[in-house]
Amino acid sequence: MIRQRVKNIIDACVEQGISEGIWSEAVAGKYTIEVPKREGQGDFSTNMALVLAGIHKGNPRQIATQLVSLLEKETEYIEHLEIAGPGFVNIFLKPMVWQHALFSVFEQRGKFGLSSVGTNRKVMVEFVSANPTGPLSVGHGRQAILGDAIARLLTATGHDVFREYYFNDAGRQMRVLGESTRARYLELLGLPSQFPEDGYQGDYIQDVAREMITEHGDALKDHADVAPFTVKAKELIFKNISGTLGRMGIIFDNYYNEHTLYEKGLVDAVVADLRSKDLVYEKEGATWFKTTAFGQEQDRVIIKSTGEPTYRLPDIAYHREKFRRNFDWLINVFGSDHIATVPDVLAGVRALGYDDSKVTVVLHQFVTLLRDGKQVKMSTRKATFITVDELLDEVGVDVARFFFMMRKADSQLEFDLDLATKESQENPVYYVQYAHARICSILRQAEDKGVQKRPIIEIDTTLLVAPEELQLLKSMNSFPAMIEEAALGLAPHRVIFFLMELAGQFHSYYNKHKVITENIALSQSRLCLIEALQIVFHNGLHIVGLTAPQEM
RNA sequence: GCACCAGUAGCUCAGCUGGAUAGAGCAACGGACUACGAAUCCGUAGGUCGGGGGUUCGAAUCCCUCCUGGUGCACCA
Structure with a gap:
C-alpha cells in the first residue's frame, strides 16, 4: 500500500519530466521501485535514472539529480532523498508513514493480509x-x-x-491389489496361495485379509472373482488415507x-x-x-x-x-x-x-528422511516406507506441516527427524510459535500490572521511533503483499520464511527494549505494536494451516 | 541419448523473477537471565553463487556449453 503510494509519486514526477520534455516517454513503465537490501539505502529506491540512461546513453547520475529535484517537492511522505551507487535514487520516508501502518492492522484484524485479487476466479x-x-x-x-x-x-x-x-479406482493396479489381498487371505487360512509377482507386500494387506476372515470366514476361499477382495481393500485403505488427511486437517x-x-x-x-x-x-x-x-x-x-x-x-x-x-x-x-x-x-x-x-x-521433488544424520532408506516395493501416520505420531501436525512447507516445491526436501523432534532450541516451528506465545504472555502481563489497553486512535504512535520498531512496522506493512505473491506464485515457503524473519525481528526487539515500563504512554504504544504483531503472526500461521498457541 | 529439477558458507536452504558490499538457520567459538517466558538474544568466524563463455550501465538470476546429483523417457499409474 505504501509502496504503491510511493510509486504513484514517482510516476507523477516522471510524467511531469516527460511533459516538460526533459525525458523521453520510453521510460514510462520500464523502471521499478524496490526495497533496498541494505540499511541506510532508504525505504525504497528506484532505478529510473539507470533505465533511462540505458535507453539514451545518458549520464544516470545527472538524470537522478533531475528526478530528485522533482521528488523533493513531495514533502508529505518523503523525508529526504539520496543518489547512490551508479544512479539509484533512494527514498527515505517520514516515520509517520510507517507508524500509520498500525491503523490498517487494527482496522482489519483477522482479515489483515487477506486480499481480493482472486475474486470471481x-x-x-x-x-x-x-x-x-x-x-x-x-x-x-x-x-x-x-x-x-x-x-x-x-x-x-x-x-x-x-x-x-x-x-484412481479402476484398472490394473486395483486388480493386483485384489489378488494380493486374496493371496494373504488364503495364506492366513493356511491354504495354498500364490502371491502376485508385482503384488503389494505391505502388512496392511494382511490387515485387510484378516478383516475379511472376520466377516466371511473361509467362505471366499473358492471364489473365482477377486472383486470382493478389491472392494474391501479399497474401502479400508481409503478409510486409512482419509483418516490420515483428517489428522492433518x-x-x-x-x-x-x-x-x-x-x-x-x-x-x-x-x-x-x-x-x-x-x-x-x-x-x-x-x-x-x-x-x-x-x-x-x-x-x-x-x-x-x-x-x-x-x-x-x-x-x-x-x-x-x-x-x-x-x-x-x-x-x-x-x-x-x-x-x-x-x-x-x-x-x-x-x-x-x-x-x-x-x-x-x-x-x-522428493523427500528424504534423515535420522541420526543418516538417510532413512525407503522402498515402496518392500513396503519399508515411512507413512505419514508414523511421521505424525513422531513429530505432530504443526511440525510436519511446517517442515513440508519450508522448501520450495522445486527443491528436494530433507526432513531432519532429529531436528523436528526437538522440542526446543533450534526447531524453527517453535521459534515462530514462541514469538506469538511470548506476545500473548506480555499482553497478559500488562493486564496483570494494570496497564490500560487503549484503542489505537488514542495511542501516540509517534513514540515508536526505535530502529527495531520501525523495522517491525515495515515488515508488518509488507505482509499483505507477501501473501499475495506467495499465493499467485503458488509458493507457501515464502510465508514460512517471512514468519521466521519476523519472529527473529521480534525476539531481538524483545531482548533490547522493554514493552512495559514506568512510562505509561510509551508502554501503551508498544503494547499496540506487539498486539499488531500478534495479529500478523496469528493470521500468517493460520493462512498456511498452522496453529498460533497462546502459551507453550 | 532426450526432457524436467537442482548445484549459493562445513551442513540445510532463502534470494521478492536483472540491481548496489550475496543472506538466514544449524554446526564452531565467545558472551547475556535474582526474569514483560533463556523454546530467547548479542558478538566472532565462515563465499571463485558447480566450471567456462555470452547478453548490458549491472548477472546467483537471462542465453549457450560442459560437469555433478535427482526424476522421468512403457501397450505401469
Whole structure:
C-alpha cells in the first residue's frame, strides 16, 4: 500500500519530466521501485535514472539529480532523498508513514493480509490423488501439505477454491491389489496361495485379509472373482488415507472417482473426438494418440492391444471434465515422478479445443528422511516406507506441516527427524510459535500490572521511533503483499520464511527494549505494536494451516 | 541419448523473477537471565553463487556449453 503510494509519486514526477520534455516517454513503465537490501539505502529506491540512461546513453547520475529535484517537492511522505551507487535514487520516508501502518492492522484484524485479487476466479487444486493401494507415504505427505497450503493461500486471496482428489479406482493396479489381498487371505487360512509377482507386500494387506476372515470366514476361499477382495481393500485403505488427511486437517471438496469416467462414457468420447480430428490411429493392435502433432518426440498408446486404456486416456477425459466444470484456473500438484504425464494431458486437452494455459502444474521433488544424520532408506516395493501416520505420531501436525512447507516445491526436501523432534532450541516451528506465545504472555502481563489497553486512535504512535520498531512496522506493512505473491506464485515457503524473519525481528526487539515500563504512554504504544504483531503472526500461521498457541 | 529439477558458507536452504558490499538457520567459538517466558538474544568466524563463455550501465538470476546429483523417457499409474 505504501509502496504503491510511493510509486504513484514517482510516476507523477516522471510524467511531469516527460511533459516538460526533459525525458523521453520510453521510460514510462520500464523502471521499478524496490526495497533496498541494505540499511541506510532508504525505504525504497528506484532505478529510473539507470533505465533511462540505458535507453539514451545518458549520464544516470545527472538524470537522478533531475528526478530528485522533482521528488523533493513531495514533502508529505518523503523525508529526504539520496543518489547512490551508479544512479539509484533512494527514498527515505517520514516515520509517520510507517507508524500509520498500525491503523490498517487494527482496522482489519483477522482479515489483515487477506486480499481480493482472486475474486470471481474459480480455481481447482488437485492434489494427493494417491491410488488407494496403501497408506500415504512421506512423499504424499509433502504433496498433501503443499497442495493444502496453496489452496489456503488462494482462499486467503479471494479465490473460489475447490479441492479435489482424483481417486484412481479402476484398472490394473486395483486388480493386483485384489489378488494380493486374496493371496494373504488364503495364506492366513493356511491354504495354498500364490502371491502376485508385482503384488503389494505391505502388512496392511494382511490387515485387510484378516478383516475379511472376520466377516466371511473361509467362505471366499473358492471364489473365482477377486472383486470382493478389491472392494474391501479399497474401502479400508481409503478409510486409512482419509483418516490420515483428517489428522492433518485436510478436507477435500470432492473425490473424483475414475470409474465414473467410464460409466458416463467420457473415456470413449475422448477417443471418438480425437479420432474425428484425425489425431488417433491403430497400430500393432493398439490405439495411438498423435502426440507428435503437439511437439512430442513420439506418439503415445492410449488403448493397449488388450483393450484396456492406458492411464493417459482417463487422465485426459478427467481434465476435459475439469474444463467443462468451468474453472478459471486448474492447478495440479504432482510428484516429480509424474512429470512424463504432464505433456500428454496438456496435448490431450489442447487437442480437444481447450486452453491449456489455464493449467498450472506444480511438480514437487522428493523427500528424504534423515535420522541420526543418516538417510532413512525407503522402498515402496518392500513396503519399508515411512507413512505419514508414523511421521505424525513422531513429530505432530504443526511440525510436519511446517517442515513440508519450508522448501520450495522445486527443491528436494530433507526432513531432519532429529531436528523436528526437538522440542526446543533450534526447531524453527517453535521459534515462530514462541514469538506469538511470548506476545500473548506480555499482553497478559500488562493486564496483570494494570496497564490500560487503549484503542489505537488514542495511542501516540509517534513514540515508536526505535530502529527495531520501525523495522517491525515495515515488515508488518509488507505482509499483505507477501501473501499475495506467495499465493499467485503458488509458493507457501515464502510465508514460512517471512514468519521466521519476523519472529527473529521480534525476539531481538524483545531482548533490547522493554514493552512495559514506568512510562505509561510509551508502554501503551508498544503494547499496540506487539498486539499488531500478534495479529500478523496469528493470521500468517493460520493462512498456511498452522496453529498460533497462546502459551507453550 | 532426450526432457524436467537442482548445484549459493562445513551442513540445510532463502534470494521478492536483472540491481548496489550475496543472506538466514544449524554446526564452531565467545558472551547475556535474582526474569514483560533463556523454546530467547548479542558478538566472532565462515563465499571463485558447480566450471567456462555470452547478453548490458549491472548477472546467483537471462542465453549457450560442459560437469555433478535427482526424476522421468512403457501397450505401469
